[in-house]
Structure formats: structure tokens, C-alpha cells
Amino acid sequence: MADLSTNFLGIKSPNPFWLASAPPTDKEYNVRRAFEAGWGGVVWKTLGSEGPPVVNVNGPRYGAIWGADRRLLGLNNIELITDRPLEVNLEEMARVKADYPDRALIASIMVPCDEASWKAILPRVAETGCDGIELNFGCPHGMSERGMGAAVGQVPEYIEMVTRWCKKYYDKPVIVKLTPNITDVRYPARAAKNGGADAVSLINTISSITSVNLDTFSPEPSIDGKGSHGGYCGPAVKPIAMNMVAEIARDAQTRGLPISGIGGVTTWRDAAEFMALGCGNVQVCTAAMTYGFRIVQEMISGLSQWMDEKGYDRVEDFIGMAIPNVTDWQYLNLNYVAKAKIDQDACIKCGRCYAACEDTSHQAILMKEGRVFEVDDSECVACNLCVDVCPVEDCITMEQMAPGTTDPRTGRVVSGDYANWTTHPNNPMAKAAE
């Protein structure tokens, strides 16, 4: 039986599944129930400065996009940080941590971008006994208009400055939560590291309008006929999040910086993928908001089964295993040649591969008598579109051509040697092959 426990920055938790700072973690009642359900850790809903708390809108806070059966694919929110008094949150956090010493409890914080504000709140947070803090430099809506959240996360200098203050006034781990609403996530990550951050967590939500009401012409969610961009999350954002994680994991300046992965984690498989890209754990929000806390049971059993099948005893055995395989396009092997192959026994003759290839790709699929679809190797560039549109899993596969055989498309013999664009004769910048 695989050991799912994690030690992230010295913070121990029984499994790598944490609830992200978000509506599900806004109060003691929820967090206790989350821990009872099996979550390994919780990042408490973001705390603000002492004093009158923020107020939320009194209309819809969430918008969504769905699949046909209203399966929620993407969620967007315009909820602000906690709208409950600071002292109430701190008291509840202290109680919960005392009762669940084996679980990770992290305080998420967002206060104005001045040293005094951070100096004031950090000792209060420390008193709760929580295991660390996460700096919310990510929320793209509402708070960013007040110079906080993503407004800080979009300026690397601010990230570094605030992180430095936190390391100065707080002695437990500091995690910097990054916004994806920037052009290159490596800059804020480097800034966090330079400021002394123990880890980064990403991604926060993506600025978004989920839909437009075509009767009222209001964006959704609509508040009295108007809408404001919200933060997008859920399964739809996972590919974006994973790329950003990988960029940080393989950047020369941030390599080795611990990462807590966030963004559309819905199943154990999503979690395993984030962890393979270097995340020490994952944080979940939308999946819990969609299905309730119980989903963590599937995440635990699924990850455990997969690790057993692969022979991984501990999560460290596979964390980061995919990082060496993430590279730049220019280093991809241009001598690797594949062709699509259609399994005629599995084919249900829908013709989607044909329509896709004929209309939008390389005219490399032939439609023969009796709706038999065959690949024309002399046209196939192995683009994979037919695989992607085929409704039958594994019906169409990409088969590598063996070195020494001749590619009927190019007439060239397939080489077994690795060769990339950097040395390709068509590249005006090519370096001479060694």
C-alpha cells in the first residue's frame, strides 16, 4: 500500500490533497467537515486586515460553462476575500488546528502593499498555530482594483518586496500564490524566490467572462444588469496551469523551488500529473465546490492504486518525473516520424477523422467503399487531429516508423539519429552540426 503522506516545506499532511483558499475554506464548520472527509490540508479563505471586513455583492458570485449534461467544465467567481472579521477567523483557525494537529493548515493573507499592514497581521496569524502562510497575489477581480491580489502579483518587484517582509516578520513557511494573468509566469516566480519564498503555489484564477446573456446583453454572472470579470477555474484551466507549473519547474533560476499545484484538479489523475510536473502537493477548489468534500476519497484511492501499480512507495518517487521531458520546441526530434493507423475492428465508421483531415488538415484519410477509412501514408504528417476527434479510444493510434524504412510522404529514409531544428539546414540560425 503506497504511502500518500507528504512533507511540504516541513509541513506534514496525510495526503497531498489540500483544499485551496476559497469559499469552501471560509469557516470552521466547513474546514472541520473537510478534515473529517479526509482532506490532507486546508488553506484558509484569505484573511484581510483588521477592521471592517470587505463586503460581497448580494447577487450571483459565480458563472459557469457546462457540457451537454450540465457537467461543470469551468467556473468563474467574483467573490472577494473573507467577509468575516479577522478575529473570528483567527479564533476558528486556532481551534481547528488544535483539534487536527496531523493536518496542514495554512493561512492565506491579502493586506495592502505596505510593510506596516503585513507587520501587523503576521504575529496574529502566527498565534493560531497554523503551519504556514500563503500570500494571495492572485485574485484577479475586485481586490485587484484596490491594489491587492493580482495587482501585486503582476509586478515582480512588489512580490519580492512583500515576500521579504513576510520572511522578516514570520518564521514559518511562506508560500507565494501566483496569478496566471501575466505574460510569463517565470518572472513573478523568480521574484518570489528572490524575496525568500519557501514555495510558490499556482495558478490563481484567470480573468474571465463566462458568458453573455443574449437577452439583456449583460455578462454573467450579472448584478443588476452589469457584470465584472471574474476568476476562472475548474477543469477548463488545467492545461494552462500545468504549463505554468512546468515553466517554473524547469527554469534555471527557479528549479527546485517547491510548488503547490492548483488549477482544475478534479481527479487523482489530475493530481498525479501536476505532481509529475514537480508539485509537492495539489490544492483543490472547484471539484469540491461541484461535488462536495467526499471527492477526496476517490483522489486518495485512485492515487494509491496507481502508485501501487507503478511500484511507487512514496509520492517523492514520482514527483518531478515529467520535468526532464518538458523541453522547448527547438529541441524536439525532427527525425521522429509517425503515421496514423486506424484499427478497422475498432472503427465505428463515423467518418469524423475523414471530415477533419479532408477539410482541415492534410487530406491523408481515404474513404473507401463501405465507409472504410484508411490512412494515406504518403500524405499523413501525423498531426494527431484524427486521434483527437475519433470518438473511440485507441481506434486511431500514432505509430512510429522504424528507422531505416522510407517515409512515403517525403521519400526519405527514416533516421534513427536525433536531430532538431537548431541544426536543421532550413534554419537560418542553425549552428553547424557537430
Next chain:
Amino acid sequence: MTSPTASGIVSNRLPADEVSRNFDDLHPPYDPHEAVVAADRCYFCHDAPCMTACPTSIDIPLFIRQIMTGTPEAAAKTILEQNILGGMCARVCPTETLCEEVCVRETAEGKPVEIGRLQRYATDTLMAKGVHPFTRAAATGKRIAVVGAGPAGLSCAHRLATKGHDVTLYDARAKAGGLNEFGIAAYKSTNNFAAREVDWLLSIGGITVETGKALGKDMTVDQLQVGYDAVFLAVGLGGVNALRADGEDKDGVGNAVDFISNLRQSGDLTSLPVGRNVVVIGGGMTAVDAAVQSKLLGAENVTIAYRRSREKMGASRFEQDLAASKGVRLMFNVQPKAVHGSGAAAEVELEYTEEKAGKLTGTGKTIRLPADQVFKAIGQTLTTDAGLKIEGGKIAVTPEGRTSRLGVWAGGDCASGGDDLTVTAVAEGRDAAEDIHATLMGKG
């Protein structure tokens, strides 16, 4: 109240609420969410097999995609452009042997996209809005007589009306609709759908309906050709084949089509008499419709007796299973030998058959079944040749529907070709209308 076990042909075998439930929609309509979920299963196939299988060539992937994107009205127009009786066809088409049989999801997982129900959702949505999506072209001044207001006649008349022609639609019965109105199981056309569809179809304008006018009795083709620029015959098959069994004339022996017709026109199904022991002779859809409805009215024992094997049966496997699920007994390889009883039928004597090299012969071995009601459902025949060339018992027509006589077209069950399906009749009526139009406008 009588009961299912009361002998003889009597009414009120079941309580009214049970009869009402029994005759409810066979395939209940989708609600909007169900429709979107069902539509999402469609793969939008290239050169879709379902579309090829549809006798009216409806662009099925397109209309399903239109439902999926929240525009069932546009979906309905896609359907109705090809098949103006798309609403009825959605209910009565044997989709299991047409579009849904070849659906790739049937191939993949044995569960086709439910095309018939989706088609019904689209057409019902449009009709519920009282919308007729087509308009008539400028008047041509041409007049066309369409004889028979069943699926073929209605389809032909509508298409001609859209072209700007004036149509007189004759029918021998007191009501338009043909077999849609008189000849289909009630649970396939609930809430007076056939009549509502006719009214909706006629709202195109330019069609005058003349009921109670039978060809050969109230008018002849010669007369029609004098008064009209073209004639389309869609008179169906008015005769019923005889059993050729002893005792066929006994009380209690009747035509399945008449039973179904009476049932469809009945305002109170509990008042409709039905036997305790019903035997239906035949193997087509009419046999199944009569047998199942007898059972639903409360007959205790209902048997379909078919002279050939199950594989040869005209009714699809779906229909056979439907009958079986309602408690109808299916007997194969038996043919009627005699109806016994003093005055009224009491027993049917069936002889077992065998098929050797395609030839059916009696084995001499017989079985007797109690039978106070016997329905003949062994096919219908043309009642008038109207002086036209006949082929295989039907009016001979070209693929365009032209008969042996210039200016006279024919389609539906009375015409050669086709397979006696509503949807085929619709296609034939439509295509004949196109050919009539082209001919009259000098393009034929």
C-alpha cells in the same frame, strides 16, 4: 365493468384509468434538458449513415446539432424541408430498422442516438408555437387534384402548394389523414396528433380539402384530368386479403384495419368491445398494432399467428418485443386452417408449416386456440386500377411517380415500389410534386 376473463366480444374489460395509461405515449416526449443530452450523443458523422437510411433524406446530424445548440425550431425546419410529416414520422417510423439501425453508436455500444425522439422534440416544439415555417411561391394558376389525403397525398399537396399551385385534396373518408388518422396504433399518435398535424400542414394555404369523395364512385381519373392540370393518386390499399380458411364468415372474424380504425376514432376506449381470446393472423405492423391494442383494451389472451418464421416477419424485432412485453403471444410457422364455432367464432385451427427451398407447405399437424375474435392482417389490396397499368397488384410508376397515363402521377401504398411505410409515402408524394411542378412549368 366486465373483466378480461369475460367471454365473448365485450367492452369495459379494464377500468378507464388503466386503459388511459395503457394508451399513453409509447415513447414519451423529451423535456428540453433530456433533448440536449440526447443530442450531444450524436457524433455529427461525415456522410452520415442515418441520413442515407432515411427514405426522406433528412439531414439528421444537422438537425440534432441544432437541437444541441438550443434552436429546436431551426431543427424542425431542417426536418420539415425534407419531410413535411416529420412529426408523425418521428412517432411511427420503424427507426430501429432505418436511421437508428445504422447509427454508429448502435455499432459502437448497441445504443443508437434516439433520432426519432429527437425529431419529435424538434417538430413538437415548432408546432406548439403554431408556426408554419414555409410560405407559398407566387401563384402559378395551375390546378392539381390530389386523390387521397394520407401521408403521400398530404406530402404532395403541401409541396405543390409551396410552389404556388392550387390543390384540391380529395379523400373517401370523412376526415383527412389516411393511415395516420385511421391506421396506426393509438399509443403512437396520442392527443389527436394526426388531425393536428393535418391542420398545421394545411395552414400553408392553397389546399382545398374535399372529404367523402371516393375515386371510382364520386369521380374518375378522366373527369379529374378535365378539371385539373395534373392528377396525383394516393388512394392507398382499400381492400383486405381473405384468409381462405373455412369459417371465415363467422361472427367475430374481422379486419385488423377496421378494428384499428374504430379504435382510433373512438372517443371512449373503454366502450370499445374486444374479445377475451383474440387471434391475429398476419405478421406485419398492422398485426402487431391490432394485437397489442387488443391486449391494452383488456383481452385476456392475444396471439399473433404468422405463417413463416420470426426472421421473415414484416414487423421489426422491436415491434415483436413490444408485443411480447405487453403479453401478446407470438406464434411462428402456423397458418389458418379453419375458424370453428356455432355462428360465432369460438376456436381457430392453425396448421403448422415448414419452409423448404423458399416454398411454404402445411405439415398436416394442427393446433386449436380459443378465439372469440379473429383479426385478419394479411395484407391489403388495391380496390381500383383507375384504368392504369398495374404491376404487382399496384399502380405502376416510374421513380418520379409517373403512371402509364400522361398527366397522372401516383404514390404511397397504392403505387409500385416503396415499402408501405409512412415515411416512404411522404418521400413519394414530395418527389411526385417536384416532378409535377417541373412538368407543368415546362422544365420536365
